[in-house]
Amino acid sequence: MKKTIIVLFLYAIVFAGIFLYYKLNNKRLPFKSWGMDYKSDVKFSERFWLAFWMTTPVFFILFIL
Known part of the structure; x- marks a missing residue:
């Protein structure tokens, strides 16, 4: 459950960063x-x-978490 929350948070940051x-x-x-x-x-x-x-968040999951 913690990994899912981290992934969703990372995706939100990535999409917000792109739009900003x-x-x-x-x-x-x-x-x-x-x-x-x-x-x-x-x-x-x-x-x-x-x-x-x-x-990028997918690679974070695969190699770090």
């Missing part, structure tokens, strides 16, 4: 609806780095 980054730097958000799909003008490199940061 785009809002604070006055860039358009790359997601269509709540991170489920990308807009058509998003480049592959941007998709790659977003996917990398969104999977």
